[in-house]
Amino acid sequence: MPSDTSALLETLGSLEQLKKMTERIPGMIFQFHRSASGRMRFPYLAGSVALIRGVERRLLADDAHHAFDRVDPEDFPRLMAAIERSAKNQTPLATQFRLRQPDGEVHWIAARAQPEPLGNGTLWHGLMLDISEQIAYQAHLRELSDTDELTGLANRRKLMCRLDEEISLSNRHSTPLSLMLIDLDHFKRINDTWGHLQGDQVLTELAGLCTDALREEDLVARLGGEEFAIMLPLTPLSRCQPLAERLRQSIAAHDFGITQGRVTVSIGVAEHRVGESRDVLIERADRGLYAAKHRGRNLVISVE
Ligand SMILES: Nc1nc2c(ncn2[C@@H]2O[C@H](COP(=O)(O)OP(=O)(O)OP(=O)(O)O)[C@@H](O)[C@H]2O)c(=O)[nH]1
Numbered sequence: 001m002p003s004d005t006s007a008l009l010e011t012l013g014s015l016e017q018l019k020k021m022t023e024r025i026p027g028m029i030f031q032f033h034r035s036a037s038g039r040m041r042f043p044y045l046a047g048s049v050a051l052i053r054g055v056e057r058r059l060l061a062d063d064a065h066h067a068f069d070r071v072d073p074e075d076f077p078r079l080m081a082a083i084e085r086s087a088k089n090q091t092p093l094a095t096q097f098r099l100r101q102p103d104g105e106v107h108w109i110a111a112r113a114q115p116e117p118l119g120n121g122t123l124w125h126g127l128m129l130d131i132s133e134q135i136a137y138q139a140h141l142r143e144l145s146d147t148d149e150l151t152g153l154a155n156r157r158k159l160m161c162r163l164d165e166e167i168s169l170s171n172r173h174s175t176p177l178s179l180m181l182i183d184l185d186h187f188k189r190i191n192d193t194w195g196h197l198q199g200d201q202v203l204t205e206l207a208g209l210c211t212d213a214l215r216e217e218d219l220v221a222r223l224g225g226e227e228f229a230i231m232l233p234l235t236p237l238s239r240c241q242p243l244a245e246r247l248r249q250s251i252a253a254h255d256f257g258i259t260q261g262r263v264t265v266s267i268g269v270a271e272h273r274v275g276e277s278r279d280v281l282i283e284r285a286d287r288g289l290y291a292a293k294h295r296g297r298n299l300v301i302s303v304e
Pocket of ligand 1: 150183184185186187188189191195196197198199200203224225226293297
C-alpha cells in the first residue's frame with residue numbers, strides 16, 4: 001500500500017475514533033461565535049445529544065438562540081454578562097446555568113471556554129458539562145448543614161440567616177416581625193426520670209406541635225438542647241402573643257406518653273423594632289423567657 005494511502009487511512013481511523021469518543025462524552029465540546037453585530041451561533045458542536053435535546057445542531061450552527069431560548073430566564077442575564085465580559089477582557093468564559101429540556105426537565109450546565117478574537121467578533125472553544133448531580137448534592141449538603149438532626153427542624157445557623165434576611169426586610173419596609181423563644185420546663189427532670197431516649201422523644205414531639213401550630217412562612221428552629229425559637233414574619237406582637245399562648249396551652253395539654261401535664265414550656269416574645277440588631281431582638285425575647293421561668297414557668301411573657 002502506498003504510504004500516502006496508509007496515512008490517509010490512519011487519519012480516517014483517528015477521525016472515526018474522535019467521532020465515537022465525542023459522541024460518548026458526558027457533555028459537549030463546542031465552538032461558539034459572536035459577531036460584532038451580536039449574532040450568535042455554534043459553528044461546531046459535538047458530544048452528548050442529551051444535553052440539548054430536541055434542537056437540531058444544524059439550526060444551532062446558524063443561530064444559537066434555539067439553545068438560549070431554553071436557558072432559565074433567571075440565569076439568562078448572568079450568562080449573557082459572562083459572555084460579554086469574556087469577549088471584552090479576553091478572559092476564559094466560566095459560568096453555569098439551568099437549561100430546560102422539551103419534557104420540562106431542568107439540567108444544570110457548566111460551561112468553560114477560551115475566547116479567540118476574530119476580525120468579525122469572538123470565537124470561543126470550550127465544553128459544556130451536565131452538573132445537575134453535583135448541584136443536587138450541594139443542595140443536600142446545605143440542607144444537612146441547616147437542619148437539626150434530632151427533630152428535622154431548622155438549626156441555629158439557619159435561624160440566624162433567616163432572621164438577618166427578615167430583619168433587613170422589616171427595616172426596609174417597616175413590616176412587623178416577631179420572635180418567640182421557647183424553653184422546656186424542668187427538662188432535666190424529664191431526662192432523669194424517664195431517660196434520655198424518652199427525653200429525645202419529647203423534643204421531637206414538641207417540634208411537631210410547634211410546626212403544626214404555625215403558618216408555612218414562620219420558621220421553627222431548635223437552637224440546641226431544650227431551647228426552640230419561632231420567627232414570625234409579618235406578625236406584630238399583638239398577634240404573636242395569643243399564638244404563643246395557644247401554643248403553650250396545647251403543649252401543656254398534649255400527651256407526651258409520660259404523665260399528662262408534666263411537659264410545659266416557658267415562652268419569651270418580642271417584636272422587632274425598626275433599626276434594631278438581631279442580637280438585641282434575641283436578647284429582648286430572652287428577657288421575656290427568663291421572666292417566664294422566674295415567675296414559675298408554663299408562662300408566656302412579652303417584652304415591649
Ligand atoms: N434528651 C435530651 N436531653 C437534652 C438534649 N439536649 C440537652 N438536654 C438536656 O436538657 C436539660 C436542660 O436542663 P437545664 O438547663 O437544667 O434546664 P431545665 O431542667 O429544663 O430547667 P428550666 O429550663 O430552668 O426549666 C439537661 O438535662 C440536658 O442534658 C437532647 O438533645 N436530648
